[in-house]
Amino acid sequence: xxxxxxxxxxxxxxxxxxxxxxxxxxxxxxxxxxxxxxxxxxxxxxxxxxxxxxxxxxxxxxxxxxxxxxxxxxxxxxxxxxxxxxxxxxxxxxxx
Numbered sequence: 001x002x003x004x005x006x007x008x009x010x011x012x013x014x015x016x017x018x019x020x021x022x023x024x025x026x027x028x029x030x031x032x033x034x035x036x037x038x039x040x041x042x043x044x045x046x047x048x049x050x051x052x053x054x055x056x057x058x059x060x061x062x063x064x065x066x067x068x069x070x071x072x073x074x075x076x077x078x079x080x081x082x083x084x085x086x087x088x089x090x091x092x093x094x095x096x
Contacts, residue, residue, distance in 0.1 A: 008043030009067045014059035015041075028058050046070070 015025060022034040022041075029037070029051065039045040040055075047055065056063045064071035 008069055009041065011041045011055065011059075011066055014061055014066060018059065020058075025055075025058060029054050 015022070020028075022037045025037045026032070026034050031037070036045075040047050040051075052063050052067070055066055059066060
C-alpha cells in the first residue's frame with residue numbers, strides 16, 4: 001500500500017493554509033530550487049535540523065506538528081528505551 005503524502009508530513013497542508021507556493025517557501029528558506037522543498041514534502045528527503053526549524057518558523061507551527069509521523073515514531077522508540085532503562089535501574093537498585 002502506497003503512503004499518502006499526509007502520512008509522511010503535513011508540510012503541504014501548512015503551506016497551502018498560508019497560501020504559499022513551493023517557490024515562496026524556497027525563497028523564505030534561502031535555497032535556490034523548489035526541488036529541495038518538493039523532496040522534503042514528498043518524504044524523499046528529511047530536512048536538516050536547521051531547515052526543520054526554519055520550516056517551523058515559516059509555517060508558525062512546532063516541528064512535531066509538521067513531521068507528525070516522524071515525531072510519533074521517534075517518541076515510541078524513546079518510550080520503549082525508557083521502559084528498558086526503568087527495568088535496568090530497578091535491577092541495579094535490587095543489587096544494592
